[in-house]
Amino acid sequence: MSVSTAVVITLLCLCSLYSTFGQDCPSRKEIQGTLKQVQKLLSAHEASYTQSLRNLKKKINLLQSSAAKQTTRATNTTCPKLDAPVNGRKLGRSQNVGHEVHLLCDPGYELVGAESRVCQESLTWSGQQPTCRDINECASSPCMNGGTCADEVNQFSCVCAKGWAGATCQSPVPTFFVTMTNTSAATSPAAAATLPGATNGPFVRPSRCTIVQGTTHCTCEPGYTISGRDSNTCTDIDECELFHNGQAGRLCLHACVNTAGGYRCSCPVGYDVTRDGRSCKDIDECATRQNNCTKDQTCINTYGGYQCVRVDCPKIPNATYVKTSPMRCERNPCPVDNKACSQTPNSFSYHYLSVVSNLSAPRVMFRVSALRPMGDTLRFSLLGGRQVRRHFTVQRSDRLTGQLMLVSPVQGPATLEAEVEMSELEDRMQLGRYITKVTMFVSQYEF
Numbered sequence: 001m002s003v004s005t006a007v008v009i010t011l012l013c014l015c016s017l018y019s020t021f022g023q024d025c026p027s028r029k030e031i032q033g034t035l036k037q038v039q040k041l042l043s044a045h046e047a048s049y050t051q052s053l054r055n056l057k058k059k060i061n062l063l064q065s066s067a068a069k070q071t072t073r074a075t076n077t078t079c080p081k082l083d084a085p086v087n088g089r090k091l092g093r094s095q096n097v098g099h100e101v102h103l104l105c106d107p108g109y110e111l112v113g114a115e116s117r118v119c120q121e122s123l124t125w126s127g128q129q130p131t132c133r134d135i136n137e138c139a140s141s142p143c144m145n146g147g148t149c150a151d152e153v154n155q156f157s158c159v160c161a162k163g164w165a166g167a168t169c170q171s172p173v174p175t176f177f178v179t180m181t182n183t184s185a186a187t188s189p190a191a192a193a194t195l196p197g198a199t200n201g202p203f204v205r206p207s208r209c210t211i212v213q214g215t216t217h218c219t220c221e222p223g224y225t226i227s228g229r230d231s232n233t234c235t236d237i238d239e240c241e242l243f244h245n246g247q248a249g250r251l252c253l254h255a256c257v258n259t260a261g262g263y264r265c266s267c268p269v270g271y272d273v274t275r276d277g278r279s280c281k282d283i284d285e286c287a288t289r290q291n292n293c294t295k296d297q298t299c300i301n302t303y304g305g306y307q308c309v310r311v312d313c314p315k316i317p318n319a320t321y322v323k324t325s326p327m328r329c330e331r332n333p334c335p336v337d338n339k340a341c342s343q344t345p346n347s348f349s350y351h352y353l354s355v356v357s358n359l360s361a362p363r364v365m366f367r368v369s370a371l372r373p374m375g376d377t378l379r380f381s382l383l384g385g386r387q388v389r390r391h392f393t394v395q396r397s398d399r400l401t402g403q404l405m406l407v408s409p410v411q412g413p414a415t416l417e418a419e420v421e422m423s424e425l426e427d428r429m430q431l432g433r434y435i436t437k438v439t440m441f442v443s444q445y446e447f
């Protein structure tokens with residue numbers, strides 16, 4: 001509107017100019033005609049101006065939304081936070097795509113479900129969240145001789161059947177009542193008396209005898225049995241011998257030591273007896289600083305012992321390697337056009353596993369994943385000698401992951417070294433090779 005007003009004002013000015021120069025003012029009709037034309041022109045301009053404004057707004061909106069998408073994509077490359085299971089722990093903190101966390105349970109609990117979960121490209125964790133279930137210590141029927149087991153967290157207790165005692169109802173309670181007549185003791189005037197007995201060390205003790213109305217009743221303490229010609233001695237029961245192949249099963253997981261009035265279980269060097277007194281558990285020398293590993297070594301706890309390991313980067317022709325973490329070496333950049341160098345492995349990673357002898361197979365021992373694959377194909381393969389191939393194989397578990405499988409049990413003590421190679425290819429051309437060296441320490445015992 002203001003534009004039209006300005007045009008009218010200009011026309012009026014023109015009119016005044018005309019009169020100044022002594023010319024006639026244009027007629028009203030002419031002015032109106034000119035005004036109409038100007039108005040048409042203005043409307044056309046206005047329409048095209050509005051149109052281009054609209055187009056500009058559209059373009060700005062498009063730019064804004066694509067910029068917003070890119071920022072969300074850039075920040076959202078992690079999976080949601082994963083909690084440890086109740087009564088358990090989580091190993092591994094990375095929530096990035098391709099990373100793996102391991103889940104385990106506190107002592108006394110067992111894991112039900114997957115022991116590891118991987119952050120997938122869909123930004124969700126693979127599998128289901130596992131739970132920690134209270135281990136039923138009674139499941140192995142530890143109470144012997146008809147005892148009833150009561151499960152508690154990380155332990156159990158036995159209610160023994162009549163005639164049996166001990167933590168696992170392992171010791172018979174002597175209830176022998178020996179009836180004797182015509183003995184000299186029977187003439188004793190007292191209602192009760194204790195007979196003297198042999199005292200040949202702690203394994204043989206005097207029995208306790210009671211004379212009631214001319215009849216002598218002799219008893220022993222738990223863990224002893226009545227013996228001697230006159231039933232006047234008690235001899236220790238050798239539970240280890242008695243239950244060696246008994247129906248109730250072996251008393252001890254490893255070795256049984258007979259003691260006066262009882263017995264105890266013993267474990268090999270490197271193991272402690274568990275709280276139930278029967279089993280053996282490995283001593284973690286690395287956690288308890290009972291090791292002599294030096295500063296540049298890493299302590300690896302094994303079943304029955306420990307190992308001090310030190311990673312030295314490999315020395316191979318055409319390439320040099322540098323240690324980027326205690327367990328990883330990476331290749332220094334290759335000179336341009338040095339094909340021999342670019343074909344050597346890009347990295348070596350070192351992993352150590354401790355397992356018990358004769359571990360059942362098949363089972364997954366280790367997984368190797370590509371974090372940011374570059375090419376169109378990933379290839380996983382197993383390197384190593386005949387012994388390695390007898391016990392291991394490499395399988396693909398998903399598009400980006402290969403797994404080292406144990407295919408046959410390994411009798412310990414032994415140390416096996418397997419190498420998993422992951423190659424990245426693009427149009428069948430090799431882009432990179434990554435070597436994972438897995439050393440498995442197998443214990444002597446199956447516990």
Ligand SMILES: [Ca+2]
Pocket residue numbers: 223236237238239258259260261262263
């Ligand atoms: Ca004994």
Ligand SMILES: [Ca+2]
Pocket residue numbers: 270282283284285301302303304305306
């Ligand atoms: Ca150990």
